[in-house]
Amino acid sequence: MTMCSAPGKVFLxxxxxxxxxxxxxxxxxxxxxxxxxxxxxRGVHIHSAFKDEPDKNLYIKTxxxxxxxxxxxxxxxIAVSSRIPVASGLGSSAAVTVATIGALxxxxxxxxxxxxxxxxxxxxxxxxxxxxxxxxxxVSTMGGTVVVPDMRTLPPITCGIVVGHTGISKxxxxxxxxxxxxxxxxxxxxxxxxxxxxxxSARGEDLIxxxxxxxxxxxxxxxxxxxxxxxxxxxxxxxxIYAARQHGAYGAKITGAGGGGCMVAICDDKxxxxxxxxxxxxxxxxxxxxxxxxxxxxx
Amino acid sequence: MTMCSAPGKVFLxxxxxxxxxxxxxxxxxxxxxxxxxxxxxRGVHIHSAFKDEPDKNLYIKTxxxxxxxxxxxxxxxIAVSSRIPVASGLGSSAAVTVATIGALxxxxxxxxxxxxxxxxxxxxxxxxxxxxxxxxxxVSTMGGTVVVPDMRTLPPITCGIVVGHTGISKxxxxxxxxxxxxxxxxxxxxxxxxxxxxxxSARGEDLIxxxxxxxxxxxxxxxxxxxxxxxxxxxxxxxxIYAARQHGAYGAKITGAGGGGCMVAICDDKxxxxxxxxxxxxxxxxxxxxxxxxxxxxx
Numbered sequence: 001m002t003m004c005s006a007p008g009k010v011f012l013x014x015x016x017x018x019x020x021x022x023x024x025x026x027x028x029x030x031x032x033x034x035x036x037x038x039x040x041x042r043g044v045h046i047h048s049a050f051k052d053e054p055d056k057n058l059y060i061k062t063x064x065x066x067x068x069x070x071x072x073x074x075x076x077x078i079a080v081s082s083r084i085p086v087a088s089g090l091g092s093s094a095a096v097t098v099a100t101i102g103a104l105x106x107x108x109x110x111x112x113x114x115x116x117x118x119x120x121x122x123x124x125x126x127x128x129x130x131x132x133x134x135x136x137x138x139v140s141t142m143g144g145t146v147v148v149p150d151m152r153t154l155p156p157i158t159c160g161i162v163v164g165h166t167g168i169s170k171x172x173x174x175x176x177x178x179x180x181x182x183x184x185x186x187x188x189x190x191x192x193x194x195x196x197x198x199x200x201s202a203r204g205e206d207l208i209x210x211x212x213x214x215x216x217x218x219x220x221x222x223x224x225x226x227x228x229x230x231x232x233x234x235x236x237x238x239x240x241i242y243a244a245r246q247h248g249a250y251g252a253k254i255t256g257a258g259g260g261g262c263m264v265a266i267c268d269d270k271x272x273x274x275x276x277x278x279x280x281x282x283x284x285x286x287x288x289x290x291x292x293x294x295x296x297x298x299x
Numbered sequence: 300m301t302m303c304s305a306p307g308k309v310f311l312x313x314x315x316x317x318x319x320x321x322x323x324x325x326x327x328x329x330x331x332x333x334x335x336x337x338x339x340x341r342g343v344h345i346h347s348a349f350k351d352e353p354d355k356n357l358y359i360k361t362x363x364x365x366x367x368x369x370x371x372x373x374x375x376x377i378a379v380s381s382r383i384p385v386a387s388g389l390g391s392s393a394a395v396t397v398a399t400i401g402a403l404x405x406x407x408x409x410x411x412x413x414x415x416x417x418x419x420x421x422x423x424x425x426x427x428x429x430x431x432x433x434x435x436x437x438v439s440t441m442g443g444t445v446v447v448p449d450m451r452t453l454p455p456i457t458c459g460i461v462v463g464h465t466g467i468s469k470x471x472x473x474x475x476x477x478x479x480x481x482x483x484x485x486x487x488x489x490x491x492x493x494x495x496x497x498x499x500s501a502r503g504e505d506l507i508x509x510x511x512x513x514x515x516x517x518x519x520x521x522x523x524x525x526x527x528x529x530x531x532x533x534x535x536x537x538x539x540i541y542a543a544r545q546h547g548a549y550g551a552k553i554t555g556a557g558g559g560g561c562m563v564a565i566c567d568d569k570x571x572x573x574x575x576x577x578x579x580x581x582x583x584x585x586x587x588x589x590x591x592x593x594x595x596x597x598x
Binding site: 019026167182185186188189190192196197199200202203215218219221222223224225226227228230233235238241242247 | 421481495517525528
């Protein structure tokens with residue numbers, strides 16, 4: 001029996017622009033999905049926490065199918081539990097895919113490296129979704145703070161993180177497609193905005209190395225405006241973002257595709273509680289999290 | 300006795316970026332300030348509608364002082380009334396300055412052309428404020444739709460305009476200075492955003508020529524995100540902007556320096572009332588206006 005867990009993530013900078021090859025920075029957070037595999041059963045059985053999310057089981061099934069090419073996996077029981085809200089931009093699909101592959105790799109001695117796991121998880125997301133970014137699967141596998149698309153790791157950030165969850169489900173592919181339509185209609189304008197988001201990530205990378213969280217927050221606020229310019233924000237996310245800023249966050253922005261899902265604020269640890277309360281009062285739910293250096297983890 | 304009126308304005312595109320030489324587009328609206336001059340009194344007497352705004356009287360006094368160099372103006376009674384909310388980004392200072400100069404020019408046969416009036420009004424704002432943009436005074440003098448900084452006039456737009464007024468007073472110079480601080484700290488990022496705003500105005504100009512109000516609104520929404528990125532929006536303005544968009548506006552954004560003041564929405568004429576009601580319900584006041592081709596006007 002093997003238990004393997006993998007974390008969710010937030011984007012500090014660069015979502016949407018990363019689709020067009022611009023730099024982005026993501027950070028693993030200590031919300032995790034855990035997959036337990038054991039050889040008790042005959043055939044492949046999946047017990048998933050994602051009862052209402054048949055899609056999530058597709059990630060698990062596809063991961064198993066791919067792992068079956070690397071090892072003799074015929075009789076296996078797979079039990080999944082997760083603390084990551086689904087369809088929220090926190091990388092829940094990536095975490096379940098990574099943790100599934102990691103657990104099978106360990107239990108059946110498939111011999112995959114961390115990089116192999118990240119790559120196979122990316123291929124799995126590609127197969128399930130038709131299109132995918134390698135970011136979520138890479139961050140979930142490696143943990144810490146990661147610069148995409150070149151997948152460099154930075155020192156872990158050490159400030160507080162508060163996530164606001166609107167509970168409004170969103171479709172990443174629909175939001176990406178909406179931005180593409182806008183970009184095709186106004187290429188000069190939107191290309192310029194994508195460049196600016198890339199510039200923010202570049203500057204943000206320096207600030208992360210300097211642990212300058214106040215300035216990182218300031219740039220997250222600028223990035224949020226650019227996401228608003230791309231048309232992917234909604235009133236409920238704005239309410240949460242304003243609430244976080246007004247209660248002492250260094251900065252706050254949407255994380256992920258927008259149109260629903262989550263926002264993220266960074267702050268001094270001592271302000272997390274007040275900010276989380278303020279976000280929860282403004283709309284939806286909130287939870288306090290923290291950055292984690294730990295990616296895939298065999299228990 | 301002469302009565303002269305001058306209109307307020309909204310920015311369709313480009314405020315803040317225009318400070319850095321980028322293109323902007325402003326549009327005169329049918330809210331007007333009226334100045335009546337007569338020679339009844341001894342000395343110069345000002346009866347202003349701006350009782351709570353001593354600053355506004357400074358514009359009038361400075362305009363008189365400058366006009367005294369062009370004509371023999373010693374005994375004059377000046378009565379001002381205005382429908383333009385003050386300190387709201389609608390160009391109330393420019394309108395009172397332009398209307399004062401225009402009325403004195405007519406009554407005392409100073410022989411100034413419209414261009415002269417616009418220039419003297421700009422010089423007056425410069426003297427009173429220390430810094431000024433020539434936009435407000437030019438648009439108020441000429442009316443219609445104006446491209447700055449080159450001061451070209453476009454065909455008048457003919458859609459509905461709804462203005463939301465937060466009633467939160469703001470200081471243009473403080474907001475301009477805040478943006479400058481951000482720009483000095485993150486020059487690459489903010490220069491890029493200023494360029495994008497200029498690109499929006501350039502594209503917006505084509506769309507105005509084509510009367511494509513739906514697309515103009517779309518670009519106003521993009522522009523609003525970029526203003527948010529510059530840090531000059533506030534929750535109350537966001538509430539009004541979302542309300543306008545959700546009730547059928549083609550687009551909605553802050554007009555002017557932000558940090559308070561007003562937002563503007565453009566829409567089909569038949570939707571003005573619903574949008575104005577929705578804005579008023581969300582926060583502050585709203586009023587329905589319309590574009591005007593008429594700048595300075597002697598009654």
